[in-house]
Every structure is written in structure tokens, then in C-alpha cells.
Amino acid sequence: MNKTRTSIVDIAHAAGVSKSTVSLVLQGSPLVNEKTREKVNALIGDLGYVYNRGAANLRQSKSKIIGIVVNDLTNSFFAELAVGMDMMVQSAGYVQFLAHSGESVDRQREVISSMRENGIAGLILSPARGTEASDIKPLADSGIPVVLVVRNVPGAKVSTLLSDNYVGAKAAIRHLISLGHSRIAFMGGFVDTAVFGERLRGYRDALAEANIPLNEKFVIHSAPSRAGGVAAVERMMVFAERPTSALCLNDAVAFGVCDGLRSSNIEPGKGFGIIGFDDVIEAKTAVPALTTVSVDPQGMGQRAAQLVLKQINAGQTDPESIVTSVRLVVRQSCGAPVKQLEELA
Template sequence: MSKSRTSIVDIARAAGVSKSTVSLVLQGSPLVHEKTREKVNTIIGDLGYVYNRGAANLRQSRSKIIGIVVNDLTNSFFAELAVGMDMMVQSAGYVQFLAHSGESVDRQREVISSMRENGIAGLILSPARGTEVGDIKPLADSGIPVVVVVRNVPGAKVSRLISDNYAGAKAAIRHLISLGHSRIAFMGGFVDTAVFGERLRGYVDALLEANIPFAEELVIHSAPSRAGGVAAVERMMVFAERPTAALCLNDAVAFGVCDGLRSNNIEPGKGFGIIGFDDVIEAKTAVPALTTISVDPQGMGQRAAQLVLKQINAGQNIPESIVTSVRLVVRQSCGAPVKQLEELA
């Protein structure tokens, strides 16, 4: 018998049971006797039958599962983002299927494939590094509503929800300049992500606006993590002329920069000004409290969920593009004016 043409009827005939019994086994129903279940599963394995759970879900009823894939759950920003999504998804009577890609496009493909097999009604995706249009197109073509959040994928014909990275970075640099800083670093991030490019552009334009030359060596690349922030400080320490402040790609990097400064006997906020980006919950309670660009991660997660639910309920996927506003939240980490910093040093 050809494995590619094996059907539930074939399995039922080989097992000596009804078609409905095979269906119950495939669905994991507790109504089937254990010995019957074992017999059916053995025959399924022997015949090489593959259960299309997505098709089954469509036959049974409208799916109540929303897939959520984020690129870095170790970063508290994405954890808060997922919490916001879950709040909205649950209130609408859906459940979330949450997965972590770990910045791996291959892993991302695997989890999305698994989600499709389980019949998701929609997908919210914070893309891994290197995600291309071709990675998203099959989903969009299948009619599954997709919302890309945080990172954009240029050319993808799906909805997107991103923060105003450019305006946020520009506001941060303007604030540091108002405190008297002119040698300001940009720390953390991967060059091949849209978020890095947008925030770097805001950094550069704010410097040029104040007639401060852009110095390429002050863009210190590192992983967008706490460990990356520590590594960025170590690179900075070998500079003949060190910066006096830094805009960090995100809050995780900013916390790492604080760690790295302390290990070099520099007190964050007193000997060096720091601004993060995101405003995660721990930014308020950090020591010193972190000055940052507030993106409102939970609120962003809620809006992403609202967007995918809107498309599911409408029964049609009309791409929408939303850029959320951000704001500068001034706390202690950006420090006193430069003249005061020099007196304290």
C-alpha cells in the first residue's frame, strides 16, 4: 500500500475498528480503550500515516489558537510583550501557542510549521535575524492572518506593528546633548536588523543636528543582551578618548553597561550617562533607575493581539502598518550635567 495514499479508512480496516474509532485515537480522546489505542497507533506507524491536525481543526470548528513566536524570551522586553498578547488573546476566548526562536530562522520555521499543523487561527511574529519575505509568504498565501511585531520584514505583505525607533533614539541623544555630552556612544545590536538601523539613524541625525561630528568608532557592536552591554564597555575602555555617555540599543544592553562600568570602578549615572530603550519593568527599580525610551511592551503586545484578532474576525487579511509613539522617561542613570560629572570624577 502506498504510504502517501494511506487513509483513515485503510487504518480502520487493518485494525478491525470503525473509522470513528481511528478518528478518536488521532484526537487523543480518552473514550478509546487503551488496548485499542495501542493497536491503532501501531498500525498508524506501520502504514506511515501522517495526521493533518490543521485540516482536522478546520473540519471540526474554527480554531481558537493564536500562534506567538518571539526571537528572544531571555530579554524581559519580549516576556512583557508576550504577557500583553496573552491578556488580549485570553479575553477574546482564544489560547496562545507561544514559542521562542532564539534568533534562529531554522528554529522559527520549525515552530511555525508545528503551529500550522495544529491549526492556528492567526500568527504574531517577532522575526528572528535573517527572516526574509519567503519565510512569511507561505503563511500569508494560506490565508492565515499574520502580524509582524517589533521588527519589520520589508516587502512582506502582512500587517506590522513597530515602535518609532528613529524618534526615540533622536530624543535620547538630544537629552544627553542638553546635559553637555558631545562624545556619545551607541552600544549594542546587530547590524542586520531593522531596529538597529532605525535607532542608529536617529542617533546620527541628532548628533549632526547639534553640529557634533559622527564618529564611527563610537558605534560599539555587541549582542543585544546584558552580556553584550558588558562586552561593549570592555571595548570602550581601550579608547584613548572615551565617551562620557551612551545610548544603548535596549534596556538589556543598558543593564549590562552598568555592570561593565562598575567592574571598571565607574559609577553609572555619576561617572557616565546611560540611556536605554524599551522601559521594561525593572528599569524603574534598577540602581540607578534607568533613563530610557518607553515603548510600553505590554501595551504593544495587546495592540498586536488586537490587530490579529481583528483580521480573524473580519475573515480577510488586509495588511495594516502601525508605528507606535515612544517617549523619553528621565531617571537617574543619564546622570548630572557633564560639568558636574567632571567634578565628581
């Protein structure tokens, strides 16, 4: 069974009126008399007519579709970001193409090109690692509003919505120092993302202002995932002099660090202080509850969608750069002052 779509012509035929009359009814025009309107509306329900927005978009050369490309939906942070965008896009009467690039620049290029063929009005992109300005240029040149979210792409002349990574990392390190920590690691992440660079800079500067010398070994690179957190701890365990705490690139790494510590019989939050970055939903219910720099992923997704919608409505794509503020949420994962930690060790 493969029915063809009910058209205005079918409705007009069944009602014994002209196609234009059906159009007027659909537009709520007062030119149609009450009786005809009722008859047409009843048939629209009975025959299952669905407004063809694709055709309307073409007539108006105006699409009601937003493209969203996210680098990794399996990381809760990005899933929550997508949920925030979804909420705002839908409530504005738009619908979204939403794709996952899996950190592949090639895949990202393919999905964006496919979205453009299908006529998006704007694009929100949380770029894959290694995205370059030249990947974004054709889009920007076409006049489609583009908002980069979470990760910046240097040289791309489009709007950006980023969180204040530098300030957040600095606040986290200052907190660890205030608890008496001086052997503080930075765990997770690779050098080729702007987010990593900014958070690392906050880490370095906060150590410097407290006159704590930087131990390069304590910057432990690993995948920005839960598995990466486990791997970072494994690496740390062979150090002769070990750190007593860590700022993690994100909450996923922080949860992995907790897992890794437990595998080494160190109790996270008691034998070792941990701070995450993001504040995903489970940071609150985890044991120990995670101290983290809150980025409010859903709120960030909503703001990104608002920005692209604003640009679509205004018909302009002059780049805007927004930096959203972050705040340190202190919970249990770096609870005890370091003196107590040393007594427990």
C-alpha cells in the same frame, strides 16, 4: 490509568436521551424541557465532559488558536511582550501556541510549520534575526492573518506593529546633548536588524542637527544582551578619548553597561550617562533607575494581539502598518549635567 475522554454519546446513554438532545442542552437551546436539561447538565458535571473544541473547530473550519513566535523569551522585553499578548488572546476566548525561536530562522520555520499543521487562525511573529520575506510568504499566501511585531521584515506583505525607533533614539540623544554631552556612544546590537538601523539613524541625525561630528568608533557593536553591554564597555575602556555617555540598543544592554562601568570603577549615572530603550519592569527599580525610551512592551503585545484578532474576525488580511509612539522617561542613569561629570572625573 488512562481514561478515554467522556463523549456526548456517554452523556446521552447515561441520561437515556438522544445524542441530539445532549447537543441541544450544550447549546442552551429552549427546545429541551427543564427536567431533561437539569439531568443532562448534572451528568456533564459528574462524568467530566469537556467540550471538544478541536472537533468544533473542524466542523466550523474555524480555529480559536493564535500562534505566537518570539525570538528571545529570556530577554525581559520579549517576555513582557508575550505576557501582553497572552492577556489579550485569553480574554478574547482564544488560546495560544507560544514558542521561542532563540533567534534561529530554522527553528522558527519548524515551529510555524508545526503550528500551521495544528490549525492556527492567525500568527504573531517577532522574527528571528535574518528572517526574510520568503520565510513569511507561504503563510501570507495561505490567507492566515500574520502580524510582525517589534522587527520588520522588508518585502513581507503582512501587517506590522513597530515602535517609533527613530524618533525615540533622536529624543534620547537630544536629552544627552541638553545635559552638555558631546562624546556620545551608541552601544549594543548588530547591523542586520531593522531595529538597530532605525535607532542608529535617530542617533546620527540628532548628532548632525546639533553639529556634533560623528565618531564611527563610538558605535560599538555587541550582542543585544546584558553580557553585550559589559563587552561594549570593555571595548570602550581602551579608547584614548572616551565617550561620556551612551544610548544603548535596549535596556538589557544598558544594564550590562552599568555592570561593566562598575567593574571599571566608574559609577553609572555619576561618572557616565546611560540611556536604555524599552522600559522593562526593572528599569524603574534598578540603581541608578534607568533613563530609557519607553516602548511599553506589555501594551505593544496587547495591541499586536488586538490587530490579529481583528483581522481574524473580519476575515481579511490586507496588511496594516502601525507604528506605536514612544517616550523618553527621564530617571537617574544620566542625571547630572556633563560639567559635573567632568569635575567628578
